[in-house]
Amino acid sequence: MKKLLIVACAVALMNCKENPKSGYAIISGKISNKTPNELSINSYDQSFKEVLAVSPDGTFSDTLSTKRSNYVLFDGKNPVFLYVEPGFNLNINYNAQDFPNTLNITGNGAEISNYLSEKRKEEQELLGNLRTIYALDEAEYLDKLNSFKAKQESLLHNAKNIPENFIKKEERNIHYNYLRMLGVYEMAHIQLAQDANFRVSEDFLKELNDIDYSNEEDFEFSHHYKALVSEYYKKRADNLSKTESMPFDLALLKTLGEIPNKAIKNGLLFDFANFNLVKSENVKEFYKLYTEYSTDDENNKLIADKYKKLTAIEIGKVSPKFVNYKNHKGGTTSLDDLKGKYVYIDVWATWCGPCVREIPALKKVEAQYHDKNIEFVSISIDKASDFTKWQNMVTDRELQGIQLFADNDWNSSFVKDYGINGIPRFILLDPNGNIVNPDAPRPSDPNLVKVLSELGV
Numbered sequence: 001m002k003k004l005l006i007v008a009c010a011v012a013l014m015n016c017k018e019n020p021k022s023g024y025a026i027i028s029g030k031i032s033n034k035t036p037n038e039l040s041i042n043s044y045d046q047s048f049k050e051v052l053a054v055s056p057d058g059t060f061s062d063t064l065s066t067k068r069s070n071y072v073l074f075d076g077k078n079p080v081f082l083y084v085e086p087g088f089n090l091n092i093n094y095n096a097q098d099f100p101n102t103l104n105i106t107g108n109g110a111e112i113s114n115y116l117s118e119k120r121k122e123e124q125e126l127l128g129n130l131r132t133i134y135a136l137d138e139a140e141y142l143d144k145l146n147s148f149k150a151k152q153e154s155l156l157h158n159a160k161n162i163p164e165n166f167i168k169k170e171e172r173n174i175h176y177n178y179l180r181m182l183g184v185y186e187m188a189h190i191q192l193a194q195d196a197n198f199r200v201s202e203d204f205l206k207e208l209n210d211i212d213y214s215n216e217e218d219f220e221f222s223h224h225y226k227a228l229v230s231e232y233y234k235k236r237a238d239n240l241s242k243t244e245s246m247p248f249d250l251a252l253l254k255t256l257g258e259i260p261n262k263a264i265k266n267g268l269l270f271d272f273a274n275f276n277l278v279k280s281e282n283v284k285e286f287y288k289l290y291t292e293y294s295t296d297d298e299n300n301k302l303i304a305d306k307y308k309k310l311t312a313i314e315i316g317k318v319s320p321k322f323v324n325y326k327n328h329k330g331g332t333t334s335l336d337d338l339k340g341k342y343v344y345i346d347v348w349a350t351w352c353g354p355c356v357r358e359i360p361a362l363k364k365v366e367a368q369y370h371d372k373n374i375e376f377v378s379i380s381i382d383k384a385s386d387f388t389k390w391q392n393m394v395t396d397r398e399l400q401g402i403q404l405f406a407d408n409d410w411n412s413s414f415v416k417d418y419g420i421n422g423i424p425r426f427i428l429l430d431p432n433g434n435i436v437n438p439d440a441p442r443p444s445d446p447n448l449v450k451v452l453s454e455l456g457v
Contacts (some may be wrong), residue, residue, distance in 0.1 A: 145178060237254075
């Protein structure tokens, strides 16, 4: 998004809506029967997110850069898949209480987004429960997959007023999805059928041998193709990691850095660094390799900012602080109140499935270290509107430790200082408030108890 352009739109909204500036598109609309807690526009790979302002009557308007074509408008429950090109002017309206039956997209360029909406409905109907589908035997799975692909192609060719250039790219996108589902079947079936000896037949994956991993147009258009390319290079990096005894993340950076196509190389380097720099055991070497290979100035600035924040939370440095977070037991708690003990922090939210799944393991570890020199602190980053939901979950699930509510959800300074863009996230501090591990093992990971034992907790 370009903030200056949005300001210009606010000054002359009607003109901006009617004539989007070159390289931009306009989205606007109204959500009736429930103003969302948060309305955001996101990239398919979740590397980009911006919160949109919503008026009390549910109306909204924003300007989108068409550097990327695919977006997801998300109100916290209902996703609207959008496709934009320069000059598109989309108006999105729906009833939040009956989203599937009331979604209506109109305006210049709306035909493609309406097709995407119908495609999503069909995917949900045809695929249903993926666990059940992956449990099918090979022949049944292949029949299901071919039927699914044929119905998607039929939907595309029956859609009205879709540009021919989009149809051609979308045909390939549908095929890439088919190839992805071929590729994941063996591992998924092993897990669901609990048959470690299962292997697909010799020619089951033969179609994957024909993939061209250097198609820039498809890389920019199809997230399925992008995933296939990413997986291809991850396998190559895994081999490099094993033969050179190199950490996988560094091996992947080296592998991606050798991709001949500049757009594909920079795109995959950024995607990997954006989500994994924080997880690296050698942040400095990770960043050094990234900057050696990436040639995209805009991407490099974003990763440089992330690196700067990460070096501020290196092991041994003083931890960023939180101040006066609401305590479930009453009053407020600050990080400085906990000095003198190790502190294990769980950043979570009531809506986060992986967070909730860690609760039994967390309660077990807490009980094991109940009289030890350590405090277990859970910080919820739920929205202020979900404060009561948080209170009730803490009570109903009998959560132990120190239960706190952050002051500004994802935008809390403590969350931003730690560069947290995914939860659950666990942080371990020493009795002096210094960082032991900014990305500590989860409660369900046996390494957590090992780490605590080594520290003499």
